[in-house]
Amino acid sequence: MPSTEILIAFTLAALLMNISPGPSNLYVVARAIAQGTKGGIVAGMGLAVGSMVHVMATVLGLSAVFEHSPTLYTAVKLAGAAYLIYLGISYWQNKTEESPDGDGCLVEPVKRKPLISVFRESIIVEVTNPKTALFFIALLPQFVVPESGPISLQLLILGLIVTLSAIPCDIAVAVLSSKVSNYLLKNERAQRIQERVSGSILFGMGAYIVTDEARAVGD
Numbered sequence: 158m159p160s161t162e163i164l165i166a167f168t169l170a171a172l173l174m175n176i177s178p179g180p181s182n183l184y185v186v187a188r189a190i191a192q193g194t195k196g197g198i199v200a201g202m203g204l205a206v207g208s209m210v211h212v213m214a215t216v217l218g219l220s221a222v223f224e225h226s227p228t229l230y231t232a233v234k235l236a237g238a239a240y241l242i243y244l245g246i247s248y249w250q251n252k253t254e255e256s257p258d259g260d261g262c263l264v265e266p267v268k269r270k271p272l273i274s275v276f277r278e279s280i281i282v283e284v285t286n287p288k289t290a291l292f293f294i295a296l297l298p299q300f301v302v303p304e305s306g307p308i309s310l311q312l313l314i315l316g317l318i319v320t321l322s323a324i325p326c327d328i329a330v331a332v333l334s335s336k337v338s339n340y341l342l343k344n345e346r347a348q349r350i351q352e353r354v355s356g357s358i359l360f361g362m363g364a365y366i367v368t369d370e371a372r373a374v375g376d
Contacts, residue, residue: 158305158306158310158311158314160302160305163300163302163305164314164318166300167300167315167318168318168322170296170300171296171318171319171322171323172322172326174292174296174319175319175322175323175326175327176326176329181204181282181283181289181323181327182326182327182330184200184204184279184282185197185200185201185204185327185330185331185334186330186331186334188200188275188279188331189330189331189332189334189335190334190335191270192270192272192275193335194331194332194335195272196270196272196275196331197327197328197330197331197332197334197335198327198328198331199272199275199276199279200275200276200278200279200327200331201279201323201324201327201328201330201331202276202279202324203275203276203277203278203279203280203282203283204279204280204282204283204323204327205320205321205323205324205327206279206280206283207279207280207281207282207283207284207289208283208289208319208320208323209316209320210280210283210284211283211284211289211290211293211316212293212312212313212316212317212319212320213316214290215290215293215294215297215312215316216309216312216313216316217309230298231370233294233298234298234299234366234370235366235367235370236294236295237291237294237295237296237298237299237363237366238295238363238364238366238367238370239363239367240291240292240294240295240363241295241296241360241363241366242360242363242364242367243363244356244360244363245356245357245360245361245363246356246360247356249353249356249357293316293319295363296319297312297315297316297319299366300315301315
C-alpha cells in the first residue's frame with residue numbers, strides 16, 4: 158500500500174494533469190457546447206469508464222514487468238519520462254487552428270446526440286486513445302514503491318485516483334464551457350496560455366524523472 162505522502166503527492170499530480178487542456182477535456186467541451194452541461198457530464202462519465210480499461214491493462218501488464226525485470230522497469234520509466242517531455246514540447250508547439258470563417262474556433266460545432274450514444278461514444282474515444290494508455294504507463298510507475306506491497310495493488314489504487322479525480326474536473330469543464338465557451342473557444346491567446354502551462358508541467362515532470370534516474374545511477 159503506498160504511503161500517505163505518496164498518495165497525496167500523486168493525487169495532486171493527477172488533479173493537475175486532469176485540469177490541463179487535452180483531447181479528453183476538449184471532447185467534454187464539445188459535447189457540453191452541443192448539448193449543454195448534461196451532455197458534457199455524460200461524456201465525462203463515459204471517459205471515466207474508458208479510463209478504467211486502461212487502468213486494468215496497466216495493472217496486468219506493468220506489474221509483471223516490475224516484478225520480473227528491474228532493468229525493463231527502469232526502461233519503462235525513462236520511456237514514460239521521454240513521452241511526458243514530448244507532450245510538454247508539443248503543447249508549446251501547438252497552434253490554434255482557425256475555422257473556415259477565420260473566427261479562431263478550436264472545436265467545431267457538433268450535432269446533438271442521445272445521451273446514451275454520447276456515453277457509449279465517450280467510452281470508445283477513451284479506450285481507443287493511445288495517448289491515454291501511454292500516459293498511464295508514463296505516470297503510474299513513478300509513484301510505485303516495490304517495498305510498499307504488491308505492485309498490482311499499488312497500480313490499481315493509483316489508477317483509480319487518476320480516474321476518480323478526473324470526474325469532478327470533467328464536470329467543472331462541462332459547467333464552465335457552457336458559460337464561457339465563446340471565450341475559451343474563440344480567444345486564441347487564452348488557449349495558447351492554457352497549452353503552455355500544461356506543457357510546462359508535463360515537461361517538468363519528465364525532466365525530473367530523468368534527473369532522478371541519472372542521480373540514482375550515479376549513486
